[in-house]
Structures are given as C-alpha cells and as structure tokens.
Amino acid sequence: MLFNSYPFILLFLPIVLAGYFWLGRRSNLTPVIWLALASLAFYAIGNWQFLPLLLISIAFNFGIGHLLIVAELKPLQRKAALAFGVIGDLVVLGIFKYAGFVTENINALAGTHHAVHILLPVGISFYTFTQIAFLVDAHRGQVAAYALPHYALFVTYFPHLIAGPILHHKDMIPQFEREKAKHPDPHLILCGTIIFAIGLFKKTCIADGIQPLVALAFEARSPSFDQAWLGALAYTFQLYFDFSGYSDMAIGISLMFGIFLPVNFNSPYKATSIVEFWRRWHMTLSQFLRDYLYIPLGGNRRGRVLRYVNLLVTMLLGGLWHGAAWTFVVWGALHGVYLCVNHAFNALVPAMPPMFSRPARVLGCVLTFLAVVIAWVFFRADSVAWALRVLHAMADPSIIVFGREEIAALVLVLIYAALVWLAPNTQAIMGYDHAGRRVGENLRAGRMRPLFLYGASLVLAFGILGIQSHSEFIYFRF
Amino acid sequence: MQGIPTSLRRLLLASLACVLGAASLTYVVDPLQLFRASRLVAAFYSDDTRVQNAGLIRSQTFDTAFMGTSLAIHFRQSDIDRALGVHSLKLAMTGSNSRQQSFVLEQAIARGAKRVIWAMDDFIFIDAAGIEADPYLSVDLYRRTAKGIASYLFSAAMAKESLFALLRSVPPLQEPLTRAAPYLPLKFALPDVDDIYALPRDFDVASGYNARRTLAAFTYITAPTRSRFLGEDYGYDVMVRHFERDAVGLIARYPDVTFDIYFPPYSILQFVAMRDASPATLKTVTDLTARIAERLSQLPNVRLHDFRAIKAVTHDLDNYSDVIHHSPVVDAKVLAWLASGEYRVDPSKPTAALDELKMQVEAYRVER
Numbered sequence: 001m002l003f004n005s006y007p008f009i010l011l012f013l014p015i016v017l018a019g020y021f022w023l024g025r026r027s028n029l030t031p032v033i034w035l036a037l038a039s040l041a042f043y044a045i046g047n048w049q050f051l052p053l054l055l056i057s058i059a060f061n062f063g064i065g066h067l068l069i070v071a072e073l074k075p076l077q078r079k080a081a082l083a084f085g086v087i088g089d090l091v092v093l094g095i096f097k098y099a100g101f102v103t104e105n106i107n108a109l110a111g112t113h114h115a116v117h118i119l120l121p122v123g124i125s126f127y128t129f130t131q132i133a134f135l136v137d138a139h140r141g142q143v144a145a146y147a148l149p150h151y152a153l154f155v156t157y158f159p160h161l162i163a164g165p166i167l168h169h170k171d172m173i174p175q176f177e178r179e180k181a182k183h184p185d186p187h188l189i190l191c192g193t194i195i196f197a198i199g200l201f202k203k204t205c206i207a208d209g210i211q212p213l214v215a216l217a218f219e220a221r222s223p224s225f226d227q228a229w230l231g232a233l234a235y236t237f238q239l240y241f242d243f244s245g246y247s248d249m250a251i252g253i254s255l256m257f258g259i260f261l262p263v264n265f266n267s268p269y270k271a272t273s274i275v276e277f278w279r280r281w282h283m284t285l286s287q288f289l290r291d292y293l294y295i296p297l298g299g300n301r302r303g304r305v306l307r308y309v310n311l312l313v314t315m316l317l318g319g320l321w322h323g324a325a326w327t328f329v330v331w332g333a334l335h336g337v338y339l340c341v342n343h344a345f346n347a348l349v350p351a352m353p354p355m356f357s358r359p360a361r362v363l364g365c366v367l368t369f370l371a372v373v374i375a376w377v378f379f380r381a382d383s384v385a386w387a388l389r390v391l392h393a394m395a396d397p398s399i400i401v402f403g404r405e406e407i408a409a410l411v412l413v414l415i416y417a418a419l420v421w422l423a424p425n426t427q428a429i430m431g432y433d434h435a436g437r438r439v440g441e442n443l444r445a446g447r448m449r450p451l452f453l454y455g456a457s458l459v460l461a462f463g464i465l466g467i468q469s470h471s472e473f474i475y476f477r478f
Numbered sequence: 479m480q481g482i483p484t485s486l487r488r489l490l491l492a493s494l495a496c497v498l499g500a501a502s503l504t505y506v507v508d509p510l511q512l513f514r515a516s517r518l519v520a521a522f523y524s525d526d527t528r529v530q531n532a533g534l535i536r537s538q539t540f541d542t543a544f545m546g547t548s549l550a551i552h553f554r555q556s557d558i559d560r561a562l563g564v565h566s567l568k569l570a571m572t573g574s575n576s577r578q579q580s581f582v583l584e585q586a587i588a589r590g591a592k593r594v595i596w597a598m599d600d601f602i603f604i605d606a607a608g609i610e611a612d613p614y615l616s617v618d619l620y621r622r623t624a625k626g627i628a629s630y631l632f633s634a635a636m637a638k639e640s641l642f643a644l645l646r647s648v649p650p651l652q653e654p655l656t657r658a659a660p661y662l663p664l665k666f667a668l669p670d671v672d673d674i675y676a677l678p679r680d681f682d683v684a685s686g687y688n689a690r691r692t693l694a695a696f697t698y699i700t701a702p703t704r705s706r707f708l709g710e711d712y713g714y715d716v717m718v719r720h721f722e723r724d725a726v727g728l729i730a731r732y733p734d735v736t737f738d739i740y741f742p743p744y745s746i747l748q749f750v751a752m753r754d755a756s757p758a759t760l761k762t763v764t765d766l767t768a769r770i771a772e773r774l775s776q777l778p779n780v781r782l783h784d785f786r787a788i789k790a791v792t793h794d795l796d797n798y799s800d801v802i803h804h805s806p807v808v809d810a811k812v813l814a815w816l817a818s819g820e821y822r823v824d825p826s827k828p829t830a831a832l833d834e835l836k837m838q839v840e841a842y843r844v845e846r
Contacts, residue, residue, distance in 0.1 A: 186482040193489060205634050209663075221698065407661040444482070457489050461496030465634035469613070 001045045003196075003249045004203050004467050012042065016158075017256055024182025031182045032149045035257070039158035043123070050121035053092075054156065060088060061131040062151050068138035069145050082139040086132055093128045096121055101324035123162040125321060127155050129288055134169045136292055143169060150176045157259075159250040163243075163473050165264040165284040172259070181258035191430055191440040192255030197460035198426050199248025202241045203473070204466030206416065210238035213409045217390050218380055224401040228393035230409045235380045236373050237416040240269065242474045243282070248426045260434050267425045269372070272364035274338040275346075277372060289318050307343070312336035322379070327387060331378040338371050500637035504630065507640035509666045511537035512622065512630060519647040522659070522666040523674050527571045529665075530674065531582050532619045535589050538671065540567035543586035545579050546597030548572035549742045549802060551675045553809050561813035564593060568674065571615075575606040576724035578615050585620050587732050595816065596739045598725070598770070600763050603717035639666045677806055687805035688796050695800035696747045696844070700755040708752055709759030717766050726773060733779055738816055740783035741767060741831075743808060746792045748801040749839040764836060768829050775825040782823040783816060784831035787838060 001008050016038040023030040044051045064085035068078060096118055103116040134154075137143050146154075146169070154172045155161075175181060217223045217231020247264035254261045268281035278286045294314040300307040312333070319332015352360045374391065381387035393399070426432070432439045442448050507519055510533035515521070521537075524530045542564040544553065550570040558566040569582050579602060583594055609617055618626030630636060642664055646655040659667040668674060677686075699708060729737050752760035774782045791797055797808050815821050823831060 186486055190482055190486045190489065193486065197493075209635075404660050408663050411661070412663045443485075453485055453489055454492055457492030458496050460489070460493040461500065462634045462637075464493070465497060465500055465632055465637060469629075 001042050002472065003246070003253070004200055004463075006467060009464065012038075013253065013256075020257060021182065021184045028177075028179045028182060029147075029149060032153050032176055035158075036149055036153040036156055039153065039156035039161060042158040043156065043161055047122045049119075050124075053096075053121055053124075054127065057089070057092065057127060057131065058152050058155050061085060061135060061155075062148060064088075064135055065138045065143065065146075065151070068135065069143055078139060082135055085135045089128050089132050089135075093124060096124055098320075098324045126164050126166060127161065129166050129285075129321075130155060130169075133166075133288060133292055137169065146173050157254075159254040159259075160261060163246050163250075164282075165247055165250065165262050166288050167262070167284070171262065175259050178258075183258075185258055187440065187444055188258055189256045191432075191443065192252045193460070194252070194440075194456045195255060195426055195430055195432070196249050196252030197456055197463050198429070199245045199250075199252055200463030201459045201466070202245030202248065203463075204468070205462050206419070207238050207241035207245055208466065208468055210234050210241070210412070210416070213412060214238055214380070216406070216409060217377075217393070218382075218386070223390060223393045224399040225393055225397045226400050226402050226406050226410075228390050230406060230413060232373050232377050232380075232390065232394060233413050233417075234409065236269075236376050237413065237420065239376065239379075239474055240265075240420065241416070244426075246473045251426075251432070255439065260437050260439075262434050263427055263432065265425065266427070267420070269369055269420050270365065271368050272361045274335065274342045274368055274371060277368055278335075278339070285318070285321075289314050293317060304347070308340045311339045311343070315339065326384050327378045327381055330384055330387070331375050334371075334375045334378065338375075497632065500634070501631040503644070504633065504636045504640045507643050509636060509639040509643050510630065512619070512627075519643045520652075520656075520669065521671075522643060522646075523668040523671055524665040525668065525675050526665055527569070527675060528574075528578070528615045529619065531569045531571070532585075532616070534567055534569070534671070535582075535585050535620070538567050540565050540586070540589075540591060542566040542593040542595060543583055543591040544568045544570060544595045544597075545583055546570040546742070547574050547599050547602060549599060549744075549804070550597035552677045552806055553813075554672050554676045556672050557810065557813060558595070561810075561817050562595075566595070567591070570597070570675070572675070574602065575604065576602040576720050577606055577609045578612065580724035580728045581609050581615070581617065582620070584728060584731075587735055591735065593736045593738065596725075596737060597742050598739050599742060600717070600766055600770075601712075603720040603724070603766070604711040605713070605716050605720070635665070639664060642666075681806075683805050683807065684796075687799045687807075692745055692747060692795040692798040692801060693844075696751055699801065700751050702755075705751075705755035708756040709762070712759050712762045714762050714765055717762070718769055721766070721770055721773075725770075726777070729774075729777055729780060735779060737777075737780045738783065739774060739780055740812070740816065740821075741786050742802075743785040743788055743791050743804060743812070744802045745795060745798045745804075746789075746838060746842050747795070747798075747844070749835070750842050750844060751801060753839055760839070764832060768832055771823055771828040771832060775823060775828040781819070782828075783819075783821050784823050785812065785815060785821055787831045787834040788821065789838065792838075793842075 001012060003009075016035070019034050019038070020031045023034050040051065040054075043054060064081055067073060067081045068085075073081060097120060099118055100116045103114050106112065107114055134143065134151075150173050151169075153176055154167065154169055157167070157172070160167055213234035214231055216227040216234070217229075218235065220227060220231075223231060244265040251261045251263070262284050264283050266280040266283065268277055271277035271280050294310055297310040297313060298306055299310060313336075315332045315336030316329060317332070319328045319330070319335070322328045322331070377390050377394075378384065378387045381390060430439055430443075431441050443452075505513070508514060508516070509522065510524075510529065511521065512533050513536075515537040523534075542558070542562070544550070544555075544558055544566050546553075547570065551572050553568055553570070555566050555568045558564065558568065567586060569586060571578060571582070579596070583591075583596070587594070607613065609615070616626060616629065619630060620626070642655070642659075642662075643666065645651055646659070656669060659669075677683075698704065725739075729735075749760060749763075752763065771782060771784065774780045786792065791804075791808055791811065797805050799805070821831070
C-alpha cells in the first residue's frame with residue numbers, strides 16, 4: 001500500500017487511528033497489538049507473498065534476542081548466538097537480494113548460463129538492518145527485555161516498514177510502551193497532518209512530475225550536453241523530493257499516533273562537504289553504517305590509512321545495500337573516495353582565514369553538489385556503460401540541442417533548485433525536535449498566523465490532487 | 479489562533495474546499511475539452527496524445543480517423559485533409575500497441591468516423607497489458623466513467639493547466655503567455671490542433687534525416703550486445719492472435735467504415751538488420767505480414783497499401799532519422815500514394831509486394 005494513495009489516506013489511516021485511540025482508552029497493550037496487526041495488513045496489501053518471510057524474520061530475531069537478553073549464556077555462547085543471528089539475517093538478505101547478481105557475475109566469468117529469478121521482498125533491507133542493530137545491541141548488553149508485541153511493532157511499524165527511516169529499538173520501543181501516546185493529542189495530530197501534507201506535496205506535485213525530465217538523459221540513446229545535464233540534475237532533485245517526501249510522510253503519520261520518528265533528511269544539498277552531506281542525507285542509514293559497520297571495522301582508531309580503507313569498505317557495502325548491481329558498487333566506491341579526499345583535505349589543508357570562509361563554503365557547496373550529481377548518474381543508470389555514456393555527454397559541450405523541451409526542463413530544474421536551496425526544510429518549518437519530543441511549539445503557543453494554516457491546507461489539497469495511480473517510491477526498489 | 483482541535487478542523491475543511499475549488503476550475507475551463515469545445519478560454523492542445531485523444535474525439539468534428547505509432551506522428555491533419563479530401567482527426571500515439579489503437583479508433587468511430595487511415599506496423603501486435611489495466615491509457619477517461627471524470631477533475635496537473643489557461647485568456651497576458659507556453663512546463667501549450675506532435679514548420683529536415691544518422695542507428699541496433707532486442711517480444715502466434723482480435727475484430731464490427739491500411743515505408747536497413755543479426759525475427763515479421771495481407775485482402779471494407787518495397791524511398795537513406803522513422807517528405811508521398819491507390823495490394827496477389835521486399839532484402843549490401 002502506498003502513502004500517496006486514496007485508499008490509504010481516506011480509509012486505512014483513519015480506521016487505524018480510530019482503532020488505536022479507541023483501544024487506548026481500555027488498555028496499554030491492545031493498541032500496540034492493533035497497530036502491529038494493522039502494520040502487517042499494510043504490508044500484506046500488495047506484498048502478501050512476502051508476509052511469511054517477515055513473520056519468520058521477526059520470530060527468528062526475537063528468539064535470538066531473547067537468548068542474548070534473558071538466557072544466562074557464557075560469553076562464547078553469546079558470541080555464537082549473535083553470529084548465528086546476524087549471519088542468518090545476512091544469508092536471507094543475500095539470497096533474496098544478491099543471488100541473481102552473483103549468478104550473473106559467475107556466468108560472465110565462467111561463460112555459463114545459469115538463471116536465478118528471485119523476487120525482492122519489499123522492505124527487506126530496512127527490516128533486516130533494524131533487527132541486526134537490535135541483535136548487536138542485545139549482545140552489547142544495551143537492550144532491556146521487550147515484550148513480543150512491542151518488538152513486532154518496532155519491526156513492522158507501518159510508517160517506516162517499507163522505506164525507512166531505519167529505526168532504533170532504544171528510540172522506538174519506549175515510545176510504544178508509553179501510555180500517553182495511546183490517547184489522541186490534537187496538537188500532534190495537527191502537526192502530523194501538516195508534516196504529512198508537506199511530504200505528500202513533495203512526492204505527488206514535485207517528484208512525480210520529474211520523471212520525463214530524467215528520461216532526457218537516461219532513456220535517450222545519445223543525449224546531448226544539455227539533455228545529459230538536465231536529466232542528471234532532474235534525477236538529483238527527483239530522488240531528493242521523492243525520498244524526503246516519503247520520510248516526511250512517515251514522520252507525519254507516526255506523529256498522529258503520538259510517536260516521534262527520527263529525522264532522515266536535513267537539506268542535504270546545502271552541505272558544504274561530502275562529510276556533511278552524509279550527515280544530512282538518509283541520516284538514519286548513515287548512523288547505522290557508522291555504528292554497526294565503520295566503528296566495528298576500527299573506524300579512525302587504527303591510523304589514517306586504515307581509516308580510509310574502513311571508509312571505502314563502509315561505502316562500498318552501503319552502495320551494495322542499495323542494490324545488487326555494479327552501478328551501485330561504483331556509486332558507493334565514488335562516495336568512499338569522496339570521503340577519503342574530504343578527510344585528507346581537512347587533515348592537510350590549514351583552516352581558512354575568516355575573510356575567505358564564506359566564499360570557501362559556497363565553493364564547497366558547489367563542489368559537493370557536483371560530486372553528488374556525478375555519483376547519482378551511476379545510481380540511476382541501468383549499467384555502468386550507460387552511466388559513462390551520460391557522463392561523456394555531460395563533458396562534451398559540442399552537441400547542444402536546447403530546444404523547446406530542454407528550455408521547459410530548464411525552467412523546472414531552476415524551480416526545484418530554488419526550493420532545495422532557498423526554502424526551509426520540513427523540520428525547520430514545523431520546529432520538529434525528535435530528541436526533545438517537541439514539535440510545532442509556535443503553533444501551540446498561537447505564534448503562527450492563520451495564514452500558515454491555510455497555506456498548509458493548500459499544500460494538503462494539492463498533495464491529494466497530485467496523487468496518480470502509478471507512483472511508487474524510488475526507495476521501494478532497495 | 480483558535481484552539482488546536484478547531485485548527486485541525488479548519489485545516490481539513492479548508493483542504494476540502496481547495497480540492498473542490500480546483501475541481502470546479504478544471505470543470506469550467508476544461509483544458510482537455512472533454513465536456514465541451516473551448517469557448518470560455520482559447521483552446522490549447524497537448525502532445526500527450528494518449529490523454530489528448532480523449533478530448534479530441536469529443537471536441538472535434540471529423541469524418542476520418544488517422545492512426546499509427548511514432549512513424550505516423552509527424553503528419554499534419556491539414557495535409558491529410560488536402561491530399562485525401564477528408565476532414566481528419568490525427569490520433570497517432572507514439573509507442574502504441576494494437577490494443578490501444580483499436581480502442582481509440584473504436585471511440586472515434588462511435589463519434590462519427592466513416593473512414594480510418596491506419597499506419598500498421600508489425601510491432602504493434604506484440605504482447606501488451608489488457609486495455610482495462612493499461613497504465614498508459616485511461617479507458618475511463620475515454621469512456622467518461624465516474625472514475626475517469628474524477629481522475630480528470632481532481633488532478634493538480636489539470637488544475638495548473640486550467641489556471642494557466644484562465645490567465646492566458648486575460649487580454650494583456652494573452653500574447654506573451656501564448657508565446658511563452660511551449661517553453662513552460664505545461665501540457666496544453668499548442669494553440670493549433672494541427673501542431674499536435676508535428677515537426678515545427680521551420681524544422682531542418684536535412685539535419686534531422688540523413689544517411690549518416692540512419693547508418694549510425696543501423697550500427698547501433700546490430701551491435702552484438704544489442705541485437706537480441708531486435709526480436710524482443712516477437713512471437714508469431716501471439717502477434718497473429720492480437721491482429722485478429724484488435725484489427726480484424728474492429729474492422730468486422732464496423733462494416734460501414736472504410737479502412738485504408740498501409741504498411742509504412744521503413745528503410746531497407748530495418749529488414750537488413752534482422753537479416754544479419756536476427757534472421758528468426760525477419761521470418762516472424764515476413765510471415766506475419768503475409769498473414770495480415772492475405773487476411774485483410776479478404777475483407778470488403780479494407781483497402782490495403784504496401785509501401786515497403788518502394789525502392790526509390792526505402793533505399794535512399796537520406797529519408798530517415800534511424801532505420802524506420804521517415805521524413806516529412808516521405809509523409810507527403812505516403813498521402814499521395816494513398817490518394818492515388820498506386821501501391822494498393824491486389825487482393826488476388828496479396829503478397830506480391832512482400833515477395834518483392836524479400837528479394838530486395840536478400841540482395842541489399844550495406845555500404846558504410
């Protein structure tokens with residue numbers, strides 16, 4: 001089921017909200033079970049064939065977690081239990097996500113013609129990573145014992161299940177346990193509705209309209225210089241509005257239930273370095289990779305060279321997490337190299353004198369954005385060869401079309417750029433403070449004009465009017 | 479500001495009012511001309527023909543429908559009218575399949591088309607989604623069901639078009655906005671129905687259509703890494719089934735309608751590419767078109783024309799932008815041939831032109 005669909009907005013969400021708060025008047029546990037069941041129903045609509053896999057995954061990880069938290073195991077046994085759990089998760093992820101890719105490469109190397117056709121279960125990357133973090137923390141002794149309904153809800157919680165943000169048990173389960181969350185809070189429902197509206201608008205009125213522009217570069221056999229740039233920039237903005245729209249919607253929906261989800265985007269294209277970009281883009285994935293991959297690999301504690309190796313390995317695996325294809329490997333490798341260059345630059349170049357700091361920041365922003373655009377070309381292209389063709393066109397200004405279509409595309413790209421760089425982001429507009437569990441304090445205190453409310457209603461209306469029947473999120477494929 | 483519950487109620491009610499306001503605006507302006515021909519604001523048209531055709535069929539007067547794929551996309555209605563002495567409506571849709579074409583033609587026939595001119599490509603008969611589930615063509619919009627009308631009225635894109643159309647009708651803004659429209663992100667930007675998917679009148683034909691481009695396309699599609707695409711989705715039995723259902727079925731349902739069907743003049747390289755890189759596909763295509771020719775020749779309301787073996791056109795690679803898409807010069811010739819009936823297939827020898835084509839393909843040597 002899609003957030004940007006009439007059945008979800010007009011039927012599913014109101015029913016689940018009503019049921020949640022109705023049950024909340026009677027007990028603290030039944031709303032959790034209701035929400036977990038609703039989440040499973042949300043998943044099953046359209047993905048019913050993968051529901052058993054999701055349930056098995058929950059049971060398996062909850063069982064291993066139980067061993068690590070409750071059972072009194074010896075250190076070696078605990079290590080074995082963790083290894084069993086993590087390897088189990090990775091094997092399942094590997095089979096569903098990478099078997100086809102591995103077979104393809106073996107075929108290419110050995111000249112064989114084996115064929116593996118396995119459908120990718122929707123959301124498997126997200127719920128697997130979420131649970132690996134749970135197991136690792138359980139092994140570290142950082143997890144209290146959780147009841148199965150709360151754990152199941154933590155994994156399946158429908159606002160995040162399919163495309164994130166990646167949740168952390170320490171953040172979520174205590175919220176599910178709070179009794180206060182089960183009573184309707186009109187303020188949180190209002191703020192959640194506005195955040196949802198902003199996300200819906202980003203998705204339906206901006207991101208969905210960009211696809212034809214992206215085709216200029218990625219579906220043309222030999223794009224011209226301007227077509228290649230317009231297509232690459234269009235994809236850069238499409239991904240931004242699509243994914244950040246989804247994350248906003250997830251936060252907004254969750255807020256209606258009184259639950260604060262982590263922020264996933266913080267105006268990433270305003271970053272002045274790649275390091276900063278990764279602190280602003282898909283923030284929950286960056287945190288996961290840092291806490292559960294980069295730091296366990298040794299992080300920056302084992303010397304400069306190993307730090308760079310760790311960065312590269314982390315980003316390569318981050319690339320592969322996004323998709324089983326060489327294009328994603330190249331994308332990850334590029335970002336690994338960018339990060340190494342960034343850290344080396346910081347280490348070698350002395351601090352900028354204050355009078356140059358502003359121009360340096362602008363230059364840093366431009367360079368970072370260009371580096372990101374180039375990497376997105378690999379992320380979007382069907383093959384490395386196709387990506388190189390687009391990049392070649394982007395570097396060859398001798399062929400320029402700049403006809404009617406390209407001018408119209410340029411107008412749109414400029415509008416998107418203005419929104420990205422000049423408009424405040426959703427959390428700034430709404431004063432969303434995930435850590436402090438606060439949102440919309442200005443709205444609550446009556447410091448916002450009624451005009452804001454009418455602006456929000458316009459955004460919601462156009463978000464709903466923009467709904468198209470076939471409009472999946474880009475991150476559903478990962 | 480009011481209390482929070484009041485604010486929430488106000489937000490939802492204001493949103494509802496906006497939604498209804500946008501729908502009313504679209505209904506009144508009706509950019510697609512689905513309900514009525516434009517009177518309140520000047521009519522504008524879109525190149526998105528799968529959507530635009532639903533409105534054209536409703537708002538235009540015509541006696542002849544013209545159908546095809548991207549090969550027939552650059553014809554101008556006025557040229558068709560002049561050459562054939564008809565009042566035509568061009569409904570060609572780039573990349574369309576036989577299900578879509580047959581469905582749209584049926585709508586046009588129901589609205590008064592007495593003659594159909596159909597550029598019939600072999601590849602339209604490959605397997606495709608059922609018309610009711612086709613994500614690219616809204617049957618509900620054509621049929622004007624409640625769902626179709628709702629999807630039209632409750633649409634942000636249409637509200638945007640309506641608002642722009644309204645602004646464009648304000649006299650001081652009329653001229654600058656009309657001139658700017660083709661360069662703005664608008665769908666309904668063409669002031670003349672004749673310009674829908676037609677090459678601009680000042681288009682440089684020589685640079686768009688020449689042997690260099692045609693040969694480059696030939697090299698591209700015959701490269702070993704891509705040659706498998708030549709026969710992609712080509713299956714003789716499936717294609718024959720689709721032909722029977724979509725073409726013969728439609729023609730048989732409307733015995734009073736005259737169908738002028740033609741095989742477009744691809745460059746010879748289209749068949750040579752198959753000969754060299756995918757012979758099985760060439761056999762499928764020739765077998766299929768033989769079957770089509772034989773079958774259509776038997777139908778009393780069909781006039782079949784085969785332009786694929788006209789050497790003067792198909793062997794002159796300057797006529798093409800790739801191996802199949804021909805220039806407006808050839809468009810004009812096609813209309814003249816249709817008018818004169820010069821290449822009409824003789825029902826007693828339905829495969830004569832095809833046999834000629836086969837010999838040409840066999841004999842042709844590519845000069846690079």
